Structure formats: structure tokens, C-alpha cells
Amino acid sequence: MGGINLKQPKASQSMRVLLESGTFAGADGDAQPVGAILLSRALCRFSLYRASPELSRAHIARAVRTHAEANAPFVETGTLLLRSPHGAEMWYWDKAQASAGVSPKALTTLAPESLFREAGEGWRILACVEGFEAQYWQEGGLVASTWRRHAFTREQWIAFALGVEAAAHEPPDTPPAPTNTRLLTHALWRGREIKPPLTWRDAETAAASFALCLSGLAAFFVGQGLHFEEDARASARETAAIEESIASNPALRRARERAELLLAFNSANAGADALTAAADALSVFKQFGVEAESWRADQSGFHAILSASISDIPLRDVVAALEATPLLCGVEPNLSSREGALELSAALETAGATCAADRGRAP
Amino acid sequence: MKAAWRELLRKLRAATARERAGLALVAAVAALAAALAAFDWALGAGQEARDGAARRADAAAVFTLESSRVFQERLAAETNKVWRWSIVETSEGVALAQAVAALEGLAAQAGLGDVLVTADDLAPREDGAVSSLSLTLNADFDWAGFLRLLQAMEASDLSVTPEAVEVSTIPDEAARLTMSVRAPFLREAPQP
Numbered sequence: 001m002g003g004i005n006l007k008q009p010k011a012s013q014s015m016r017v018l019l020e021s022g023t024f025a026g027a028d029g030d031a032q033p034v035g036a037i038l039l040s041r042a043l044c045r046f047s048l049y050r051a052s053p054e055l056s057r058a059h060i061a062r063a064v065r066t067h068a069e070a071n072a073p074f075v076e077t078g079t080l081l082l083r084s085p086h087g088a089e090m091w092y093w094d095k096a097q098a099s100a101g102v103s104p105k106a107l108t109t110l111a112p113e114s115l116f117r118e119a120g121e122g123w124r125i126l127a128c129v130e131g132f133e134a135q136y137w138q139e140g141g142l143v144a145s146t147w148r149r150h151a152f153t154r155e156q157w158i159a160f161a162l163g164v165e166a167a168a169h170e171p172p173d174t175p176p177a178p179t180n181t182r183l184l185t186h187a188l189w190r191g192r193e194i195k196p197p198l199t200w201r202d203a204e205t206a207a208a209s210f211a212l213c214l215s216g217l218a219a220f221f222v223g224q225g226l227h228f229e230e231d232a233r234a235s236a237r238e239t240a241a242i243e244e245s246i247a248s249n250p251a252l253r254r255a256r257e258r259a260e261l262l263l264a265f266n267s268a269n270a271g272a273d274a275l276t277a278a279a280d281a282l283s284v285f286k287q288f289g290v291e292a293e294s295w296r297a298d299q300s301g302f303h304a305i306l307s308a309s310i311s312d313i314p315l316r317d318v319v320a321a322l323e324a325t326p327l328l329c330g331v332e333p334n335l336s337s338r339e340g341a342l343e344l345s346a347a348l349e350t351a352g353a354t355c356a357a358d359r360g361r362a363p
Numbered sequence: 364m365k366a367a368w369r370e371l372l373r374k375l376r377a378a379t380a381r382e383r384a385g386l387a388l389v390a391a392v393a394a395l396a397a398a399l400a401a402f403d404w405a406l407g408a409g410q411e412a413r414d415g416a417a418r419r420a421d422a423a424a425v426f427t428l429e430s431s432r433v434f435q436e437r438l439a440a441e442t443n444k445v446w447r448w449s450i451v452e453t454s455e456g457v458a459l460a461q462a463v464a465a466l467e468g469l470a471a472q473a474g475l476g477d478v479l480v481t482a483d484d485l486a487p488r489e490d491g492a493v494s495s496l497s498l499t500l501n502a503d504f505d506w507a508g509f510l511r512l513l514q515a516m517e518a519s520d521l522s523v524t525p526e527a528v529e530v531s532t533i534p535d536e537a538a539r540l541t542m543s544v545r546a547p548f549l550r551e552a553p554q555p
Contacts, residue, residue: 200379200383204383207391208391211387211390212394214394214398215394215397218394218398219401221401221404224408225408232408235416238422239422242419242422243422245426246426251435252430255429258439258441268545274525274528275525294529294530294532294533295529296527296528296529298528
């Protein structure tokens with residue numbers, strides 16, 4: 001047993017570790033695995049794929065996939081590929097051995113227990129759920145890892161250290177004391193995972209999911225539309241019932257007829273107040289001592305011919321005073337064809353409407 | 364039906380992932396089109412529902428208002444005024460003649476000289492509604508007479524609305540007034 005009596009760490013409550021024997025180790029020792037299933041380090045093999053720094057992420061992914069496939073150590077190999085500062089970490093396990101007692105769904109989420117330990121730097125030995133794992137870390141990435149059933153002997157350690165090429169850290173002469181760390185509950189390494197390339201099967205799943213979601217959305221809108229239509233029908237029924245009760249009541253019918261007559265009378269008499277506009281304009285002319293030879297006011301505007309030349313009257317003030325009246329707007333002075341006369345035109349502003357003459361003018 | 368369904372499932376199973384992905388894509392596009400159409404329809408139905416609710420609220424408000432005795436009495440009083448202020452006749456011709464006579468009377472009352480009142484065409488209206496009779500008055504212009512005419516129009520029982528006024532006081536020419544007015548006309552149902 002290597003002479004070291006070290007207490008093996010336990011898996012957390014939600015995790016079960018598949019042991020070399022095919023049984024599960026967990027906090028409560030359940031035979032039936034529930035939650036995440038970790039692979040004992042005894043079942044896994046590690047290898048580092050060193051990639052040239054010039055390679056892009058896509059190229060590394062493609063290269064490491066090919067490399068892992070070509071170097072698969074089992075007939076049926078389970079693989080987990082992770083990006084690393086040095087290229088990619090490759091974890092292998094015997095899929096046939098691991099699949100015994102594990103549901104097909106859980107098989108897709110299997111991961112080595114080593115990934116659930118804290119990252120390190122330099123040389124170290126970890127006490128695993130079963131056995132011991134020697135690791136060499138450099139620049140935050142795992143470079144080498146090997147497993148032994150019992151604690152490492154000096155010879156085994158030297159062999160491991162010699163197997164690491166160009167190590168930045170000097171390896172200790174004797175195996176370091178094994179570290180006992182708890183398994184982490186989070187799986188931060190998932191962000192580094194190099195997933196298999198997209199297949200037509202993925203496209204099928206994505207398109208089918210999209211179609212399903214959109215069908216659900218369409219069904220929701222149809223439901224909403226039907227609901228609104230029913231609301232509209234109910235409103236129409238109630239409105240018709242009100243109209244019916246008005247029509248069947250002579251007093252209400254008479255009241256409606258009278259209201260319609262009043263509306264028709266008002267609309268027949270509606271229009272801009274041309275007379276008031278003319279009175280306003282003539283009052284402005286009187287204020288400036290100007291006499292209008294002739295003037296016309298109608299629904300479209302006011303027009304006047306003044307018996308004055310442009311030099312006789314403060315034209316700018318007259319225009320401003322006309323603009324200040326409530327009904328006139330867009331006042332435009334023009335020279336008359338007759339000598340000593342001036343023409344003034346203005347539009348009529350109806351209640352609540354903007355001046356038609358001002359429309360289209362630059363602000 | 365069941366056999367056809369089984370046949371479809373068999374064909375789907377026999378298809379490659381690529382073919383199935385293509386079919387799923389077509390289904391997704393169809394579902395997208397259906398979702399958009401359903402959204403548009405639901406939007407329209409929602410607007411219709413809101414309009415319907417607004418119409419129902421309006422009808423309920425009108426019903427409440429028209430059921431009020433005070434409002435009915437006020438309506439009756441206002442309607443009487445409309446009948447009093449309008450020319451009520453069975454035909455447009457008679458109504459126009461009456462309007463011309465009324466306007467000539469107002470001009471005479473104001474003391475305007477050389478009065479000429481002409482009737483324009485009757486604005487087409489549906490039976491039962493209020494129509495407008497258009498008339499044009501031509502007369503000699505002086506300010507006092509013009510103001511008297513306006514006062515007479517204001518005091519008149521007939522509602523006369525000036526639509527356009529044109530005054531010409533060019534020196535060496537006779538001052539003339541041209542005024543276009545409107546008068547309401549109510550067509551009375553002919554007596555049997």
C-alpha cells in the first residue's frame with residue numbers, strides 16, 4: 001500500500017463516482033446513481049496535445065479531434081477534450097466499461113474526477129477517490145498526469161518526472177506528500193470543452209426545436225386572436241342590445257332624431273367666421289390710418305386693396321398686427337397693378353386648425 | 364389514416380439526418396410564417412375588440428344621456444329653435460323663394476339701395492336632413508346701411524349666416540356690396 005495511510009476524500013452529496021470495480025462511491029453509498037456521475041481516475045487516461053501558438057482555435061479544435069480519434073486507446077473510447085494554454089487536454093476512458101450500470105443519458109455527461117479538483121501549479125500528488133494521481137501543472141494548464149493504485153514510490157515518481165518534456169519547474173527528488181482535496185461541485189472546465197463538430201443531426205434538432213417553439217407561439221397568437229374576437233362579438237352584441245332598447249323606446253328614439261337634427265343644423269351652419277375676420281382686419285387698417293378701397297372675406301381668406309403706397313404706411317407693423325388677430329394668418333402684402341395701391345392677402349384660421357397658408361413654409 | 368401515418372414515420376426513419384434536417388427547416392419556415400400571420404391576425408382582432416369596447420361604451424353613455432328627462436327637454440327646446448330658425452317647406456323652389464324674400468326684406472329694413480338677391484343652387488342633401496340654401500345679395504354699400512343689415516340679420520328669426528362679403532369703394536365708382544349667405548332649410552313631409 002506504499003506505506004502511507006491517507007484518508008481518501010469523499011465525493012460530495014450530489015455526486016457519485018464510478019469506481020474501477022463498476023460500483024459507485026458516494027456520500028450515502030447508494031447503489032443507484034443519481035445526480036452527476038464522475039469517473040474514477042483509475043478508469044481514465046490523460047494526454048496533452050501541444051499545439052503551435054500560431055494555430056487558431058478552430059484549427060486546434062479540428063487537429064485535437066483528429067489526434068484524439070487516431071490515438072484512442074480503447075475499442076470503444078469515451079473522450080473529453082479541453083482547451084489548455086498549451087493546446088488541448090485529452091481525457092480518455094473505456095466507454096464499454098463505464099457504460100455498465102450507467103444510464104445512456106448519464107453517459108453523455110461523464111467526466112474524470114480530476115477535473116473536479118482545484119487547479120495547481122508545478123508538481124503535486126493528489127489522493128483520489130481510489131488511488132493516487134501525480135500531476136504537473138504549468139502556466140495554469142495541466143501538462144502531465146498519471147495514476148497509481150498505491151502511493152508513488154521514488155522510482156515511479158522519477159519515471160513520471162522524466163516523462164515531462166521541458167518542465168519549467170524543477171521536479172522534487174522524492175514524491176511530494178499526497179494532497180487530500182474535496183471534489184468541487186461546480187464544473188468550470190465545461191467552458192473549455194472542445195465539443196464535437198456540428199452534424200446534420202444537430203441541425204435537425206435545432207430546426208425541429210425552432211419549428212416547435214414557433215408553432216407554440218403561433219398557437220398562442222391564435223388563442224389570443226380568438227379571445228379578442230369573442231370580446232369583439234360580445235361588445236357588438238351589447239351595443240346592438242343598447243341600440244335595440246333605444247329603437248324600441250319612443251322617447252329615446254325621438255331624442256336621437258332631435259340630436260341628429262341638431263348635429264345636421266350645426267354642420268350646415270359650420271364654417272370660418274369671415275365677417276369677424278373682416279371686422280378685425282378693417283379695425284387694424286383704421287388703427288394705422290389706412291383705408292381699404294375694396295375688400296373681400298370668405299371661407300378661404302381675406303383680401304384687401306389699400307389706397308396707399310408702400311412708403312406711406314408701416315407695412316411691417318400692419319402685417320404684424322393682422323397676424324396678431326385671432327382669425328387671420330399667412331398675411332402677404334403685394335404691389336397692386338394700380339399705382340398708389342397695395343394689396344394684402346391673408347388666410348383664415350378655423351378653430352383648432354393650423355393656418356393653411358403657413359403649411360409648407362420653411363420654419 | 365393510421366396506415367398513412369405509419370408510412371410517413373417509416374419514411375422519416377429511413378431518411379438521412381440531412382434530409383430530416385431539411386424537412387425540419389421547411390417546417391420551421393412554415394411555423395414562422397404561421398406565427399407571423401397569427402400575430403398579425405391577433406393584432407387586428409385586438410384592435411377590433413378595442414374598437415368594439417369603445418363603441419359599446421359610447422352607446423352606453425349615449426343611452427344614459429338620452430334617457431335623462433332633463434336632456435330630453437333640453438333637446439326639445441333646441442330642436443324647436445332649429446325649426447324656428449330654418450325655412451320649413453315641402454319643396455326647394457318654394458323655400459328658395461321664401462329665402463330670397465326674407466333677405467330682400469332684411470336689406471330693405473337696413474335701407475340699402477339697388478338691392479338684388481339671387482338664389483344659388485340648393486346644396487344636395489338627404490331627405491329629412493338640414494339643407495343649406497345659398498343666396499347672394501348685391502346692393503349699394505355704405506357703412507351705416509351695412510351695419511344695419513348685420514343687425515337685422517342678427518335679430519331675424521331666420522338663421523342667416525354670411526359666408527363671403529365683398530365691398531368695393533373705389534373712388535369715382537359706386538360703392539357696392541356683394542354678400543353670400545346661407546340659410547337652413549328643413550324639408551317638410553308633404554301633406555297627404
